[in-house]
Every structure is written in structure tokens, then in C-alpha cells.
Amino acid sequence: MRRGVFYGMGAGAIWGFIFLAPRLLPDFSPLTLSVGRYLMYGIVSLAVALPFARRLTAKLTRADLVALAKLALVGNLLYYMLLASAVQLVGIAPSSLIVGVLPVTVTLAGRRDHGAVDLRRLVGPLALVVAGIACINLDVFRDVLTHADDANAASVFTRLAGLACAVGALAAWTWYAVVNARYLQANDHFDGNEWSVLWGIVTGVLGALLGLIVWMLPAGTVQATVSAERWQSFWIVCAALTTIGSWVGNIMLWNAAAKRLPLTLSGQMIVFETLFALLYAFVYEHRMPRLPEVLAVVLLVTGVCWLVRQHRTDAPPSAGHEAPAL
Numbered sequence: 001m002r003r004g005v006f007y008g009m010g011a012g013a014i015w016g017f018i019f020l021a022p023r024l025l026p027d028f029s030p031l032t033l034s035v036g037r038y039l040m041y042g043i044v045s046l047a048v049a050l051p052f053a054r055r056l057t058a059k060l061t062r063a064d065l066v067a068l069a070k071l072a073l074v075g076n077l078l079y080y081m082l083l084a085s086a087v088q089l090v091g092i093a094p095s096s097l098i099v100g101v102l103p104v105t106v107t108l109a110g111r112r113d114h115g116a117v118d119l120r121r122l123v124g125p126l127a128l129v130v131a132g133i134a135c136i137n138l139d140v141f142r143d144v145l146t147h148a149d150d151a152n153a154a155s156v157f158t159r160l161a162g163l164a165c166a167v168g169a170l171a172a173w174t175w176y177a178v179v180n181a182r183y184l185q186a187n188d189h190f191d192g193n194e195w196s197v198l199w200g201i202v203t204g205v206l207g208a209l210l211g212l213i214v215w216m217l218p219a220g221t222v223q224a225t226v227s228a229e230r231w232q233s234f235w236i237v238c239a240a241l242t243t244i245g246s247w248v249g250n251i252m253l254w255n256a257a258a259k260r261l262p263l264t265l266s267g268q269m270i271v272f273e274t275l276f277a278l279l280y281a282f283v284y285e286h287r288m289p290r291l292p293e294v295l296a297v298v299l300l301v302t303g304v305c306w307l308v309r310q311h312r313t314d315a316p317p318s319a320g321h322e323a324p325a326l
């Protein structure tokens with residue numbers, strides 16, 4: 001079990017980098033970041049699929065393609081575009097804390113699928129989550145609250161937009177997680193790895209089409225002009241997000257953790273993604289966390305872990321855990 005915890009922490013450490021990437025590339029638009037990341041993801045997925053491509057295509061149906069397109073559009077392209085927007089507008093800490101509520105929203109959205117948990121048992125953990133989100137908002141608007149006369153309306157709007165993007169990213173991935181699980185349960189002709197590879201290929205195709213549209217638009221419409229050196233940095237970061245974030249984090253570390261940990265513990269391992277994202281943010285910004293941020297971390301992590309445990313104690317045994325595709 002100890003080794004499983006270390007694997008889970010390793011996956012979280014890698015996934016936390018996803019939140020740092022938009023700060024490393026502030027001169028690239030969220031749309032460009034999303035297209036670049038998933039174009040690379042599609043290329044890697046295609047390379048992985050080549051040895052068994054004939055088997056995959058023989059099982060693929062039109063309904064599968066429609067489902068994959070919807071899931072890729074919402075769960076990958078839209079999700080990361082909103083997340084990158086949130087990070088660039090409001091920062092890593094509030095964005096990662098809001099998206100870190102994912103285990104809660106997925107549990108609540110899919111609670112009818114495996115038997116409902118008594119809502120009275122969820123009041124405590126949900127109250128902690130709400131309090132944690134309140135602390136996030138308190139920190140985001142701290143200077144507006146203390147210096148109302150100097151508050152800039154544009155600054156307030158930017159922060160509200162950033163928080164809205166973070167909530168949108170949370171909603172997009174919650175929708176993906178629930179719909180994807182339901183589709184796989186109803187259509188079991190693909191295993192989890194095959195479905196992930198197909199999902200990556202379809203995402204890459206959609207990313208390429210979207211990138212082509214962006215390229216055809218007048219210069220500066222979506223992406224400002226940047227130097228060749230910055231484009232080199234862009235592709236290096238996108239390659240790291242794809243190979244390390246999506247494949248090493250998901251396929252190797254998370255699956256290894258899931259095989260060694262009970263359900264009651266594996267769900268809570270996702271919290272490490274939020275914690276490492278926060279750590280990277282504080283290191284990158286050369287500062288210590290502020291008091292509202294500390295309170296938000298404690299409240300959210302406690303609430304998420306408590307709710308996951310409440311849900312798992314009532315859930316039926318599962319044959320395995322699929323890696324989340326972030």
C-alpha cells in the first residue's frame with residue numbers, strides 16, 4: 001500500500017504541472033495552448049495505436065465516433081482552454097483549488113448511477129468545501145475588500161471572469177467524467193486503454209482542425225505575434241504536458257497506484273494534484289501562502305477526502321479503476 005501511495009503522489013506531482021504551464025507561457029492564448037497540447041496528444045496517441053490499429057477500427061462504430069468527438073471537445077479542448085484562461089486571469093492557486101473540487105462534483109453528479117448516498121451524510125463535507133471556496137474568493141478579492149475606493153472595475157471583472165473560467169473547467173470535466181463512465185458501462189467492447197487511445201486520436205484531429213481555423217484567421221485575432229524562441233518553448237511545454245502529464249502520469253503512475261490501493265483511498269489521491277499545483281505556484285511566485293489560501297487548502301482537502309470516503313463506504317465493490325485523463 002505504501003508504494004501505491006507514492007505512485008499516487010507521483011501522479012499528482014505530474015498533473016500539478018498542468019496548472020503551471022499557462023503561467024510559463026503567458027504570451028500564448030488559452031485557445032492556442034489547448035490546441036497545441038492536444039495536437040501533440042493526438043500524435044502520441046496515434047503512434048501508440050499503430051500496432052493494434054486494425055483491431056481498434058474493426059470495433060469502432062459511428063456512435064463511438066460521435067461520443068468520442070463530444071468527450072474530446074468538452075473534456076479536453078474546452079476544459080483546458082477554460083483552465084488556461086483561469087490561470088492567466090486569476091492565478092494558479094484559486095484555479096487549482098476550484099478544479100480540485102472535482103471528486104466532489106463527480107460524486108454528486110454520478111451518485112444515482114451506483115446508488116444514492118444519503119444527502120444528510122454529505123452535509124458536513126459539503127459545508128467544508130463551501131467554506132474553502134469562500135476563502136478562495138476572499139483571497140482573490142482581498143485588496144478590493146480592503147481598498148474599495150481604489151478598486152478598479154476592470155480588475156474586478158478580470159477576477160470574476162477568471163473564477164468563472166475555473167468553474168467552467170470544473171463543470172466541463174465533471175460532465176466528461178460522468179458521461180464517459182456511463183458510455184463505457186453501456187458499451188464494453190473497448191477496454192480503458194483502447195478507449196483512451198481513441199479519445200487521444202480524436203482529440204488530436206479536432207485540435208488540428210481548430211488550429212487550422214485559427215491559422216486562417218487574420219494575424220493577431222487569436223494569438224499575438226511572438227518570437228521563434230517563444231514558439232520553441234511552446235512546443236517543448238506542450239510535448240512535456242503530453243508525454244509526461246498525460247501518459248506517464250495517467251498510464252504508468254496512476255494505474256500503478258490504483259492497483260495497489262483500496263477504493264476508499266485511491267479517490268483521495270487525486271487531492272495531490274491540487275497540492276502540488278499550489279506548491280508549484282508558490283515556488284514560481286517566490287512567496288509563502290497567505291492565510292486565506294492556507295484555510296482554503298485545509299477546508300477543501302478535508303471536505304473532499306471526507307466526502308469521497310462517505311461515498312466509497314456505500315459504493316459496491318469495483319473491478320478496477322480507470323486512470324483519469326487530464
